[in-house]
Amino acid sequence: VLMLSRLEPERFEPRRISTEGTVIRERSWGRGRVILLDSPPGKLVVHLFPSALFREGEKVEVQGVLDPFLPEPGSDGFDEGTYWLARGALGIIRHGTGRSAGEMSMGISRWRELVRERILRRMPPMMRGHLLAAWLGDRDxxxxxxxxxxxxxxxxxxxxxxxxxxxxxxxxxxxxxxxxxxxxxxxxxxxxxxxxxxxxxxxxxxxxxxxxxxxxxxxxxxxxxxxxxxxxxxxxxxxxxxxxxxxxxxxxxxxxxxxxxxxxxxxxxxxxxxxxxxxxxxxxxxxxxxxxxxxxxxxxxxxxxxxxxxxxxxxxxxxxxxxxxxxxxxxxxxxxxxxxxxxxxxxxxxxxxxxxxxSAGLSAAGMAAALCFVLRGAGFRWFSAVLFSGVISLFFMVL
Known part of the structure; x- marks a missing residue:
């Protein structure tokens, strides 16, 4: 019951907002860019034009209409609302404008940005991509x-x-x-x-x-x-x-x-x-x-x-x-x-x-295989593990 109540996204009327916060994530997003802003209202997702470049740890002032997340898959099957809710975001500004507040936070985001700059400037291509992934969680x-x-x-x-x-x-x-x-x-x-x-x-x-x-x-x-x-x-x-x-x-x-x-x-x-x-x-x-x-x-x-x-x-x-x-x-x-x-x-x-x-069959086979070995690792006999995992997978496939 506790988890179900927390699965309901926060509901509020769309409103125009002007706030300042620290960039904790920045990445390309389709044809534009997106930042995850740690602000007084909470974590906000801000969609920006490709020319709007900000760095992690940078203080930014943003303006735009704040909308609540409505988890639903898009035409390509990707559910942006669920993606950002899983990262603790409160709402989204889809056509925002932002400008630097002229300050840099000295928290962990700032240090991440310093390391990122050195890797980008001093490492050859394959080293650069793998180190960005292993050290910072970035993807080339x-x-x-x-x-x-x-x-x-x-x-x-x-x-x-x-x-x-x-x-x-x-x-x-x-x-x-x-x-x-x-x-x-x-x-x-x-x-x-x-x-x-x-x-x-x-x-x-x-x-x-x-x-x-x-x-x-x-x-x-x-x-x-x-x-x-x-x-x-x-x-x-x-x-x-x-x-x-x-x-x-x-x-x-x-x-x-x-x-x-x-x-x-x-x-x-x-x-x-x-x-x-x-x-x-x-x-x-x-x-x-x-x-x-x-x-x-x-x-x-x-x-x-x-x-x-x-x-x-x-x-x-x-x-x-x-x-x-x-x-x-x-x-x-x-x-x-x-x-x-x-x-x-x-x-x-x-x-x-x-x-x-x-295919649904491939998904069911994967579920059955994973569940079977987990049950076996938990102490079930092979026969019981295979039978139980097979029945559960068949149930979900039919459902």
């Missing part, structure tokens, strides 16, 4: 298109892979056990906030933090339980996240992988990309029209490879970002590694050029 359109064709778009979304890398590095650098959990937790959350606090990164952070709490109390870790707790906490905090594709893909992948806890057979982990592909293909194809078959093979290599490549590239980028003479040459070493990966991934796509379009 050209790089995102390439990863989409490879079936590896998850590499560009700050999620469990990235947060896990940060935690593992912290554990390696902090040998003293007494301080390890506390310091790792602090820097993990700083990274999540700095990288944009996406729903997938928040899920990963809450999952790891739940595991830390259990470890601190001396209780055994149950991966399925920690993922479930993290997902429920996010839904209670912001119910609109349930319709966010990133949250659903992140939760599905994490639940399927966590169901393998304690499994040591290498065959299972080789099959994991296939299981993840089947589990998420319905959601991906529904959103983008189709899903590449090549992703099944590519992800066998992509996940462990990028687990090494992203921290390695970050290390190689530091000299250039810090202005060390000759640092650009070091950065190009990372660029060559990313280009070698590009050649490999393009080769797999050439060998496996097929795509699977969306």
């Amino acid at each position: 359109p050209d790089l995102a298109l390439r990863h989409s064709s490879w079936g590896t778009s998850h590499v560009l979304a700050v999620s469990g892979l990235h947060v896990g890398i940060v935690v593992m590095i912290l554990f390696a650098l902090l040998p003293v056990r007494f301080f390890r959990l506390g310091i790792s937790s602090l820097f993990m959350w700083l990274y999540i906030l700095f990288a944009g606090a996406s729903s997938s990164s928040l899920r990963a952070g809450l999952m790891i933090q739940t595991g830390f709490s259990g470890k601190w109390k001396g209780r055994p870790l149950q991966a399925v339980n920690t993922v479930s707790v993290a997902g429920l906490l996010l839904i209670f905090w912001r119910p609109w996240l349930f319709w966010d594709l990133g949250w659903r893909l992140s939760m599905t992948a994490a639940l399927v992988l966590s169901s393998f806890q304690g499994t040591r057979s290498w065959k299972v982990w080789i099959l994991a990309p296939l299981l993840l592909w089947v589990s998420t293909a319905g959601m991906v194809s529904e959103a983008f029209g189709m899903v590449p078959v090549a992703g099944i093979v590519i992800n066998v290599i992509a996940v462990p490879l990028f687990g090494l490549l992203l921290p390695g590239a970050s290390l190689l980028a530091l000299p250039a970002l810090l202005g060390v003479p000759g640092g650009v040459i070091v950065a190009w070493t990372g660029e060559m590694l990313f280009r070698a990966w590009e050649i490999f991934a393009d080769g797999i796509v050439f060998l496996l050029p097929w795509h699977v379009p969306y």
Whole structure:
């Protein structure tokens, strides 16, 4: 009942508004640009002309008609209202005007903008796109298109892979056990906030933090339980996240992988990309029209490879970002590694050029596969897990 009441968007009459706030997000949007403004009335989405360029952390005065969100899909199936409600926005100014107030906030948005400027100016193309994604949660359109064709778009979304890398590095650098959990937790959350606090990164952070709490109390870790707790906490905090594709893909992948806890057979982990592909293909194809078959093979290599490549590239980028003479040459070493990966991934796509379009059957199969392995990870017998997941999936497909 509590969640249903919070799913009702705030209703108010459209009104002209003039307010000042801090830009906390800025991006291109169709033919124009959009900013997410932290203002006295709340978080506001402001659509602007392409020529209106503002930076994160900048103080901006905006004017326009503030409309409430009315969640409903557009002609292309995209629901802008739900998208922004999942990010905590209150309302939208569709044809706004804005001007800089001449101030820059010294909060986290300002530091994000400083790092973004250095990466854009000093990094070669592939390094630039991957570092913007891993450090700030930004997406380079050209790089995102390439990863989409490879079936590896998850590499560009700050999620469990990235947060896990940060935690593992912290554990390696902090040998003293007494301080390890506390310091790792602090820097993990700083990274999540700095990288944009996406729903997938928040899920990963809450999952790891739940595991830390259990470890601190001396209780055994149950991966399925920690993922479930993290997902429920996010839904209670912001119910609109349930319709966010990133949250659903992140939760599905994490639940399927966590169901393998304690499994040591290498065959299972080789099959994991296939299981993840089947589990998420319905959601991906529904959103983008189709899903590449090549992703099944590519992800066998992509996940462990990028687990090494992203921290390695970050290390190689530091000299250039810090202005060390000759640092650009070091950065190009990372660029060559990313280009070698590009050649490999393009080769797999050439060998496996097929795509699977969306269908209700594909979506039902994905639901059944994910639910089956989650139930198995929760302790169900195989027969019970298969039967229960099959019945539930069939019910939703018929419904």
